[in-house]
Amino acid sequence: MTTTETDFADALSGLRERVTAPVALPGEPEYLRSNPWNVAGQITPGAVLFASTPDDVAETVRYAVANELKVTVQATGHGALVVNTDTVLVHTGAMTECVVDVDNRIARVGAGATGQHLLDAATPHGLAPVLGSSPTVGVVGLHTGGGIGPLVRSVGACADYVRAIDVVVGTGDLVRATPQQHPDLFWGLRGGKATLGIVTAMEIELLPIPxxxxxxxxxxxxxxxxxxxxxxxxxxxxxxxxxxxxxxxxxxxxxxxxxxxxxxxxxxxxxxxxxxxxxxxxxxxxxxxxxxxxxxxxxxxxxxxxxxxxxxxxxxxxxxxxxxxxxxxxxxxxxxxxxxxxxxxxxxxxxxxxxxxxxxxxxxxxxxxxxxxxxxxxxxxxxxxxxxxxxxxxxxxxxxxxxxxxxxSHGGQFPNFAPSTDPDRPARVYTDAVRQRLAAAGDRYDPAGVYRAGQVVRLP
Ligand SMILES: Cc1cc2nc3c(=O)[nH]c(=O)nc-3n(C[C@H](O)[C@H](O)[C@H](O)COP(=O)(O)OP(=O)(O)OC[C@H]3O[C@@H](n4cnc5c(N)ncnc54)[C@H](O)[C@@H]3O)c2cc1C
Missing domain, CATH: 3.40.462.20 (Vanillyl-alcohol Oxidase; Chain A, domain 3)
Structure with a gap:
C-alpha cells in the first residue's frame, strides 16, 4: 500500500471509533447488508455506516469532511449505482419512521421508508401518498428524483407533494428546508437526487383518495x-x-x-x-x-x-x-x-x-x-x-x-429512469439552467465536495 492508501484505509477504519452507529468494512459479514435490491448496482464502498438517526448521518459527514472521504447514500438499492472503495455508504434502511398527521393530511417519513411503509401508515385513514409504480421503492429516493407514478396525469409528480425536508448538507449540518427556509435546498432536493445532501426525513402531503x-x-x-x-x-x-x-x-x-x-x-x-x-x-x-x-x-x-x-x-x-x-x-x-x-x-x-x-x-x-x-x-x-x-x-x-x-424524442429523461452510469446523464435529465443552478447550490452546501459520488450534479 502507498502512504495515501494507508491513510485512506486508516481513515475508513477510524470511522468506527468516531461514530456511534454500526460500521461495516469490506470482508465483514455485516457489510453484505448493503447489497442493493438492484443487483446490477456495483456497490463496493470503503465502509458502510448503518444509520438510525439524523445524528448518525451528520457525524459521518463531518468525519468524512475532516478525513477527505466521500459519502453517498442508499435506502433500498433500487438505483443501480456505482459506489467505489473511496466512498462511505450511508445506509438508511433502518430509518423507516412513518407518522401520519391525519387532521393535516401530512406524513413524516424517514429516509429508509419504502412506499409500502407509507401505504401501511396512511391508507387505514383513507389517505393516499402519491407514489411511483412500485411500493418496494424508497420514498425519499423516489421523491428526490421527481417521482412519476400511476396517477401522474391526475395529480402530478410525487415531489409536488413534499412540504418539508430535513437534510444533512455537505458541512455535516442538519438543516430543515421548506419553501420559506433554505428555499434553494427545497427546490434542488426535489428532482436533484442526492446533489445537495442526505435527506433524513420528508414531510409529504397525503390526498383523500381511499x-x-x-x-x-x-x-x-x-x-x-x-x-x-x-x-x-x-x-x-x-x-x-x-x-x-x-x-x-x-x-x-x-x-x-x-x-x-x-x-x-x-x-x-x-x-x-x-x-x-x-x-x-x-x-x-x-x-x-x-x-x-x-x-x-x-x-x-x-x-x-x-x-x-x-x-x-x-x-x-x-x-x-x-x-x-x-x-x-x-x-x-x-x-x-x-x-x-x-x-x-x-x-x-x-x-x-x-x-x-x-x-x-x-x-x-x-x-x-x-x-x-x-x-x-x-x-x-x-x-x-x-x-x-x-x-x-x-x-x-x-x-x-x-x-x-x-x-x-423530446431529448430529455427523468432523473429516476436515466441510467446512473451514463456520463451524459446530467445533460439529459436537466436543462442547462437547472444544471447550473444545482451545481452552484452543490458548491455552496457542500464546499468540500464530500458528496461528489453517485447521482450528483456538479461542474468539473
Ligand atoms: C421496479 C422499479 C420500479 C420503479 N418505478 C418507478 C416509478 O414508477 N416512478 C419513478 O419515478 N421511479 C421509479 N423507479 C425508479 C426509482 O424511483 C429510483 O430508482 C429511486 O431512486 C429508488 O430509490 P431507492 O431509495 O429505493 O433506491 P437507492 O438505490 O437506495 O437510492 C437511489 C438514489 O436515490 C437517492 N436517495 C436515496 N435516499 C436518499 C436520501 N436519504 N437523501 C438523498 N438522496 C437519496 C440517491 O440519489 C440514491 O443514489 C422504479 C425503479 C424500479 C427498480
Missing amino acids: EFYGGAVYFDGADAAAVLHAWREWCVGLPESITTSVALLQLPPLPGVPEPLAGRMTVAVRYVALGDVAAAERVLAPIHGAATPLVDTVGVTPYAAIGGVHADPVDPMPVYENQALLNTLSADGIDAVLALAGPTAQSLQTIVEFRMLGGALARAPRVDSALCHRDAAYSLTTIGLPMPDLAERVTAHAHAIVDALAPW
Whole structure:
C-alpha cells in the first residue's frame, strides 16, 4: 500500500471509533447488508455506516469532511449505482419512521421508508401518498428524483407533494428546508437526487383518495400491434382524471407471476381513474375491444393496492433501465418499437412500456422544483435483466429501442429512469439552467465536495 492508501484505509477504519452507529468494512459479514435490491448496482464502498438517526448521518459527514472521504447514500438499492472503495455508504434502511398527521393530511417519513411503509401508515385513514409504480421503492429516493407514478396525469409528480425536508448538507449540518427556509435546498432536493445532501426525513402531503377505479388488462403478445395501436388512438383526448400506460411484458415463470402471464410475451394496459366509476368504465370500453383479454384486474380498488396496477417485480434482481421522453407518439413510433421489442423480435427486455404524461404533470407545481421535462407527452422506458452473460446485449438492445424513437424524442429523461452510469446523464435529465443552478447550490452546501459520488450534479 502507498502512504495515501494507508491513510485512506486508516481513515475508513477510524470511522468506527468516531461514530456511534454500526460500521461495516469490506470482508465483514455485516457489510453484505448493503447489497442493493438492484443487483446490477456495483456497490463496493470503503465502509458502510448503518444509520438510525439524523445524528448518525451528520457525524459521518463531518468525519468524512475532516478525513477527505466521500459519502453517498442508499435506502433500498433500487438505483443501480456505482459506489467505489473511496466512498462511505450511508445506509438508511433502518430509518423507516412513518407518522401520519391525519387532521393535516401530512406524513413524516424517514429516509429508509419504502412506499409500502407509507401505504401501511396512511391508507387505514383513507389517505393516499402519491407514489411511483412500485411500493418496494424508497420514498425519499423516489421523491428526490421527481417521482412519476400511476396517477401522474391526475395529480402530478410525487415531489409536488413534499412540504418539508430535513437534510444533512455537505458541512455535516442538519438543516430543515421548506419553501420559506433554505428555499434553494427545497427546490434542488426535489428532482436533484442526492446533489445537495442526505435527506433524513420528508414531510409529504397525503390526498383523500381511499379508492380508485383501475388495474390492468392483459393480452396475448401476439395481439401487441393491435393493442398498442388501439391504445395510442384511445389516449388522444383522454381526460386528466385518467392515467394510463401500456407495456410489453416478458415475465419469467416465478412464484407470484400468474400462470397465464408467465414465460411468454403479454401486453398490459394499465388504467387508473379518479372520480365517477361509471364514466371510467365507459372510457375503458374500447381497450377491452382491442383484442381478447387474458386477465383483467380492473375494478374499484382500495388505494392500499395501488402497487397491483403495474405489478412490478418485488424480489431483488439485476435491472438496466433506459428511457426516451417523447413529444408525440405516432403510429410509426409504435411500429419502430414493435420491430425491436414486439412478439417476433426476440426482445431482450423484460418490460418495454409507454406511459402517457401530460395533465397535472405538465402544469407548474405550487412550488418550483428541479424536476425538468414536465412538458413531455409520453415516456418510453425499457427494463432489462443484465445477467452476466447477457449484460452487453441487453444494454445495447435497450439503447437501440430508445434510438429508434429519435424522430419523436423530446431529448430529455427523468432523473429516476436515466441510467446512473451514463456520463451524459446530467445533460439529459436537466436543462442547462437547472444544471447550473444545482451545481452552484452543490458548491455552496457542500464546499468540500464530500458528496461528489453517485447521482450528483456538479461542474468539473
Ligand atoms: C421496479 C422499479 C420500479 C420503479 N418505478 C418507478 C416509478 O414508477 N416512478 C419513478 O419515478 N421511479 C421509479 N423507479 C425508479 C426509482 O424511483 C429510483 O430508482 C429511486 O431512486 C429508488 O430509490 P431507492 O431509495 O429505493 O433506491 P437507492 O438505490 O437506495 O437510492 C437511489 C438514489 O436515490 C437517492 N436517495 C436515496 N435516499 C436518499 C436520501 N436519504 N437523501 C438523498 N438522496 C437519496 C440517491 O440519489 C440514491 O443514489 C422504479 C425503479 C424500479 C427498480
